[in-house]
Amino acid sequence: MRLGRVWTPNGPRPVAQDGDRWVVVSDLYDPDRRLLDEWYPVQGAELLAPCEPYVVMGMAHNSGPGDRALAPQAFSKSTRSVVGPGAPVALSGVDGATAVEGELAVVIGRRARRLTIDEVPDVILGWTIGNDVTAVDQIALDDKMTQAKNGDGFTPIGPWIETDLDPSDVEIVVDVDGVTQARSSTAGLAWNVAEQLVYLTQHLTLGPGDVVLTGAPGTTAAARPGQRARVSIAGIGTLENPTV
Amino acid sequence: MRLGRVWTPNGPRPVAQDGDRWVVVSDLYDPDRRLLDEWYPVQGAELLAPCEPYVVMGMAHNSGPGDRALAPQAFSKSTRSVVGPGAPVALSGVDGATAVEGELAVVIGRRARRLTIDEVPDVILGWTIGNDVTAVDQIALDDKMTQAKNGDGFTPIGPWIETDLDPSDVEIVVDVDGVTQARSSTAGLAWNVAEQLVYLTQHLTLGPGDVVLTGAPGTTAAARPGQRARVSIAGIGTLENPTV
Numbered sequence: 242m243r244l245g246r247v248w249t250p251n252g253p254r255p256v257a258q259d260g261d262r263w264v265v266v267s268d269l270y271d272p273d274r275r276l277l278d279e280w281y282p283v284q285g286a287e288l289l290a291p292c293e294p295y296v297v298m299g300m301a302h303n304s305g306p307g308d309r310a311l312a313p314q315a316f317s318k319s320t321r322s323v324v325g326p327g328a329p330v331a332l333s334g335v336d337g338a339t340a341v342e343g344e345l346a347v348v349i350g351r352r353a354r355r356l357t358i359d360e361v362p363d364v365i366l367g368w369t370i371g372n373d374v375t376a377v378d379q380i381a382l383d384d385k386m387t388q389a390k391n392g393d394g395f396t397p398i399g400p401w402i403e404t405d406l407d408p409s410d411v412e413i414v415v416d417v418d419g420v421t422q423a424r425s426s427t428a429g430l431a432w433n434v435a436e437q438l439v440y441l442t443q444h445l446t447l448g449p450g451d452v453v454l455t456g457a458p459g460t461t462a463a464a465r466p467g468q469r470a471r472v473s474i475a476g477i478g479t480l481e482n483p484t485v
Numbered sequence: 486m487r488l489g490r491v492w493t494p495n496g497p498r499p500v501a502q503d504g505d506r507w508v509v510v511s512d513l514y515d516p517d518r519r520l521l522d523e524w525y526p527v528q529g530a531e532l533l534a535p536c537e538p539y540v541v542m543g544m545a546h547n548s549g550p551g552d553r554a555l556a557p558q559a560f561s562k563s564t565r566s567v568v569g570p571g572a573p574v575a576l577s578g579v580d581g582a583t584a585v586e587g588e589l590a591v592v593i594g595r596r597a598r599r600l601t602i603d604e605v606p607d608v609i610l611g612w613t614i615g616n617d618v619t620a621v622d623q624i625a626l627d628d629k630m631t632q633a634k635n636g637d638g639f640t641p642i643g644p645w646i647e648t649d650l651d652p653s654d655v656e657i658v659v660d661v662d663g664v665t666q667a668r669s670s671t672a673g674l675a676w677n678v679a680e681q682l683v684y685l686t687q688h689l690t691l692g693p694g695d696v697v698l699t700g701a702p703g704t705t706a707a708a709r710p711g712q713r714a715r716v717s718i719a720g721i722g723t724l725e726n727p728t729v
Contacts, residue, residue, distance in 0.1 A: 295564045301629065315631045317561040320539045321690050334599070354637070355578070379688075384628045385545065387559045391689035393598070444623075445635035446565050 244269055244367060245401035246325075248287040251279075258283065258401070270350050270366060270449040290325035291369050291402045292348050292450040297323060299344075299373050299390065300430075300437055303456030308431035313440045316386040318373070318454070322395040329485040330374050330394040332466045337378025339484075341464045342457035343415040343472035345427050346371030347434060348402050349451040356442045361435040364447070367402035370472050370480040371454040374464075397470075397482045398452060406476050408434045413460045416471040422462035429458030488513055488611060489645035490569075492531040495523075502527065502645070514594050514610060514693040534569035535613055535646045536592050536694040541567060543588075543617050543634065544674075544681055547700030552675035557684045560630040562617070562698070566639040573729040574618050574638040577710045581622025583728075585708045586701035587659040587716035589671050590615030591678060592646050593695040600686045605679040608691070611646035614716050614724040615698045618708075641726045642696060650720050652678045657704045660715040666706035673702030 243258040244266070256263035257276065263286050265279040297318040302308045324330070332339045350366030374395040379388035410428040414421060427433075432440070434455055441453065464470055466484050473479040487502040488510070500507035501520065507530050509523040541562040546552045568574070576583045594610030618639040623632035654672040658665060671677075676684070678699055685697065708714055710728050717723040 298631070312626070314627055314629055316629050317563070317631065319561070319689050320564070321692060382556070383558055385558055385560050386629060387542070387561065388688045393690055444632045445563050446637055448565060 242404045243401050244404065245291040245399070246289040247281055248289055249281060253289055254279070256281070288326050288400045290323050290398050291400070292398070292452065294320055294323060294450045294452045296320070296445070296447060296451040297396060297454070298441055298452075299454035300432065300456040301386070303431045304458055305429055306431060313432050313437065315441055316390060318396050319391040322391050322393065324394045324397050324482070326397070326400040326480055326482065328394055328397065328482060330397060330470065330482050331392055332464065332484045335376045335392055337376055339464050340375050340377050340461050341415060341417065341470040341472070342373040342375060343413045343423065343460040343474070344371045344373050344454045344457050345408055345411060345413065345434070345474055346398055347438070347453045347455060349447045349453070350449055353438065353442045353447040356439050358435050358439055361438045364438070366449070367404040368406045368408060368477060369398050369402045370400070370474045370477055371452065372397040372470060372472050372480060372482060373454045373457065394482070397480055399480050400478055403477050412475040413458070414473045415460050415462045416473070417462050417464055418468050423460045425459040427455065427458060430456050486648045487645050488648065489535040489643070490533040491525055492533055493525060497533055498523070500525070532570050532644045534567050534642050535644070536642070536696065538564055538567060538694045538696045540564070540689070540691060540695040541640060541698070542685055543698035544676065544700040545630070547675045548702055549673055550675060557676050557681065559685055560634060562640050563635040566635050566637065568638045568641050568726070570641070570644040570724055570726065572638055572641065572726060574641060574714065574726050575636055576708065576728045579620045579636055581620055583708050584619050584621050584705050585659060585661070585714040585716070586617040586619060587657045587667065587704040587718070588615045588617050588698045588701050589652055589655060589657065589678070589718060590642055591682070591697045591699060593691045593697070594693055597682065597686045597691040600683050602679050602683055605682045608682070610693070611648035612650045612652060612721060613642050613646045614644070614718050614721055615696065616641040616714060616716050616724060616726060617698045617701065638726070641724055643724050644722055647721050656719040657702070658717045659704050659706045660717070661706050661708055662712050667704045669703040671699065671702060674700050
């Protein structure tokens with residue numbers, strides 16, 4: 242199923258796709274969500290970030306098999322940096338070089354704490370595309386990554402959530418201004434999604450709408466203001482955002 | 486003025502104190518907030534965390550004048566770790582030693598980005614007490630502090646917000662089980678509050694309800710499950726939470 246959030250004359254609405262319609266649902270996170278008697282054409286719909294996280298975590302150094310030699314680590318991104326498809330990423334005013342990072346993003350569906358591997362599937366609502374925009378020169382100045390990860394619009398997610406996806410080997414392609422800069426697969430991640438959620442929930446609680454950016458398996462490209470960054474993930478779609 | 490949030494038969498309500506009453510207000514963050522025709526006795530009121538942050542930041546290594554030799558750094562705390570007065574801090578199940586840290590906390594009142602020192606007072610709604618609970622043994626394992634800072638109940642704040650306070654030299658006292666373990670003043674912080682907000686907003690946007698834990702000037706005490714941790718700040722009050 243494809244879930245999301247659209248902007249409507251009544252404000253933002255959680256929706257599920259039914260053919261050429263986005264149908265408003267009772268609750269994005271309830272497995273027994275009902276389709277309500279309100280819908281909007283898919284054509285021309287203004288899609289918002291498909292969830293409203295309380296917590297956004299990103300996996301650090303999870304870019305290739307070699308990173309498995311290191312203990313897993315994660316950083317947080319400000320929920321105020323989350324934007325939807327088409328929303329601007331503010332790179333001007335940022336100190337130093339910036340990069341876009343195409344990543345498979347997990348959207349959590351229910352409370353998750355100290356999960357075992359077997360419990361992981363139960364807490365996942367679905368999958369979306371994340372662009373983990375990073376002020377790369379700031380990482381050397383701040384090992385906590387606060388300075389690198391939290392600029393305005395630095396966490397585009399969307400365009401929607403696919404509930405049915407096998408995350409083990411999906412292709413991720415990063416384009417900048419229409420030119421492919423990186424192409425890889427989640428199969429290249431050091432720690433897989435289930436291992437990441439076991440690790441994270443050992444240390445903190447995740448809950449409905451929270452997002453985990455699962456790492457960039459080489460899917461990184463330099464970006465500067467005035468470009469269009471596009472991340473495509475097989476089985477989900479394409480997330481495009483302008484840089485300003 | 487004293488602002489806060491109380492639990493009522495109608496759900497959580499933003500309030501301002503008027504003598505022996507908590508009077509419901511139209512908007513905690515609006516300087517022109519109105520007092521509504523709904524109030525609750527101060528005596529017996531159930532106080533909640535006085536704001537609902539989207540972003541909680543804490544200053545790293547800001548404990549004494551020597552830390553001024555280092556560049557300022559900040560870590561984030563999960564908004565899901567925020568609790569109000571009296572709510573439990575979950576220390577059992579945490580790997581290694583834990584500490585409570587009594588800190589003056591700033592509550593942001595309006596959008597704040599790339600502030601100058603002169604602009605800082607305009608964005609501050611007021612001041613509350615923060616207990617920056619920390620799994621101290623995790624810091625050596627994870628320089629990003631994700632593992633140290635985000636346990637359940639690890640960010641007690643409250644009991645209310647005082648809008649009028651000079652933050653430059655206020656006393657902070659930390660008690661555990663009724664015994665004073667630490668006593669110091671914000672005058673001992675390496676970077677003062679205005680400098681902290683200039684630093685943070687250079688890298689990220691803060692907004693209404695967001696909280697900055699300004700650092701523990703020696704106001705740290707070891708804690709284990711089954712205790713009562715109390716942080717008192719002159720001009721605000723006392724924040725008490727059980728550890729479980």
